[in-house]
Amino acid sequence: MATSPLNILETVVDSGFCCSCGVCDAVCPTDHLKMIEDNCGQLVPEGQTYCAERCTLCLDVCPFSNEAEDDEDSLGRELFGSDPSHTHNESMGWVRDTFVGGVVNNEERMKAPSGGLTTALLCQLLKEKKIDAAIVLEPMTERPWFRFQIAETEEQIRSSRGSGYHVTALDDALDQILKGPERSYAVVTLPCAAKGIRLAQKRMPKLRRRIKYVLGLACSGYRSLQFIDLLTALMGSTSGDLNYRSKRWSRNARDYRVELKTAKTIKSVRMLGLFGFLYVNEVGGLKSCQFCDDMFAELADATFMDAWLPEYNSDRRGTNLVVSRNATLSSALTTLLASPEYEGGRIAAEKVEQSQIGELRKRRDILASYAEIASEKLGYVPGKRLAICTPLTDKSCEQARKELMFFDEARELLMRYHKRMTQKPRWLARWYAWRLCWKILKLATRHGLLSRTFEGTKFLRFMSFKRVGASNDGKGY
Ligand SMILES: Cc1cc2nc3c(=O)[nH]c(=O)nc-3n(C[C@H](O)[C@H](O)[C@H](O)COP(=O)(O)OP(=O)(O)OC[C@H]3O[C@@H](n4cnc5c(N)ncnc54)[C@H](O)[C@@H]3O)c2cc1C
Ligand code: SF4
Ligand code: SF4
Ligand code: SF4
Secondary structure, rough: OOOOOOOHHHHHHHHOOOOOOOOHHHHHHOOOOEEOOOOOOOOEEEEOOOOOOOOOOHHHHOOOOOOOOOOHHHHHHHHHHHOOOHHHEOOOOOEEEEEEEEEEOOOOOOOOOOOOHHHHHHHHHHHHHOOOOOEEEOOOEOOOEEEEEEEEEHHHHOOOOOOEOOOOOHHHHHHHHHOOOOOOEEEEEEEEHHHHHHHHHHHHHHHHHHHHEEEEEEOOOOOHHHHHHHHHHHHHHOEEEEEEEEEEOOOOOOEEEEEEOOOOOOEEEEEHHHHHHHHHHOOEEOHOOOOOOOOOOOOOOEEEEOOHHHHHHHHOOOEEEEEEHHHHHHHHHHHHHHOOOEEEEEEOEEEEEHHHHHHHHHHHHHHHHHHHHHHHHHOOOOOHHHHOOOOOHHHHHHHHHHHHHHHHHHHHHHHHHHHHHOOOHHHHHHHHHHHHHHHHHHHHHHHOOOOOOHHHHHHHHHHHHHOEEEEEOOOOO
């Protein structure tokens, strides 16, 4: 029974850089790895059996390994670079076509996080028999709230609408693809997992053959399961239908709520209030997300996102922007958008880039400084494209130190309060949740980070004029 000299447990996981994708678990030839929840509420692989001799597969496929030979640039070039209809964009990777739009039916559109085009495209691919099934995020009524599932019908695809903003791993779904019958799949996933899948596809022909399309979601970061426990504690319930993007007719597209619907009540927290403050300050965030340089899922055949542009923000129903890197998907999207059930069309690539550029720049401006600090403190830096990031300066290093300190201390606080927040009676759990929010607010002030976000400012306004918390009348405030 030989032991491999190094696997991801001693590198990526021990240094805290796992992004919970689960790809390593799915590809491990000895089933050595199993995804578990760690003490921060993150999903990480744990060693179970033994490593195959001279095996390096987990390190080769992990998006946060520094051993992988390829990055988004080289993989993107291989996947899309030879097609002359693509152009390369430094923020978005390879781009073939760019679209804007959404479903016309208001009831359907209000259920989708953005315009509902991801679900529409999956259904269209299924209808045209371009795929046999799709891997989507199925909602659950209790913690962990979501799991990746194989959807074989349009109905199943439609019931998986929504955005899952906290960690969910793809290990079981990929396992089913690998061990199941020969079929073609589309997988919906985040940029990091898309990279893991592409790296795995390079090494496993079966995965290359069976995953026909990778659909990506633009991503500003996952949150831990402890973060969602904080939110549900604030809302005073531990079961129900969780919707991270509950839209309101009375408010613009950015002003949505996280909602928890039970048989008797609808409870919610407003995005531009407390939730937004915690979210943009990366409370419950993953360290990997801070070291992430790909926001546009550069390795996906098509990437879907919100139209965060002034001209679309006022549309309360939400709108999608899409970057397509695949001829078949471009043609399916063109057909969809020309049909009466959908509205929209083409949009300039610059507009799509502009919709996310703030978040992307924020990350790329500080990544070199984060890497410098990680190298000093941990002796491990994930293999990210530092060459496309802004070079570090004394000022950016100082800011990075502050942010990483806040991030670590906020995580400690969340861990410390977690048990108290998940206990009964619910009113006591809720009281602890509020107390934790107050402590995080004080921590952000101490590190001088409170005023750095638009949402932070809004939160303070919100605190002064309105009652913050859960409403059970279903109408919000
Ligand atoms: C963690 C996270 C961060 C995001 N950050 C941004 C951002 O900063 N800017 C931005 O513009 N957009 C962001 N998005 C994408 C946005 O929230 C929408 O998911 C996207 O615009 C698709 O909207 P839609 O109306 O087409 O969705 P739908 O038609 O409802 O389809 C969404 C599909 O994605 C699947 N899905 C949901 N969550 C996940 C997940 N975590 N992993 C894999 N599949 C999933 C669903 O099962 C469904 O099949 C983020 C999404 C996530 C999950
Ligand atoms: S993929 Fe290989 S190196 Fe990694 S855990 Fe499995 S057997 Fe060990
Ligand atoms: S990031 Fe993904 S591949 Fe890497 S260790 Fe974590 S779960 Fe495994
Ligand atoms: S920010 Fe990057 S690492 Fe974090 S979940 Fe999104 S794609 Fe993955």
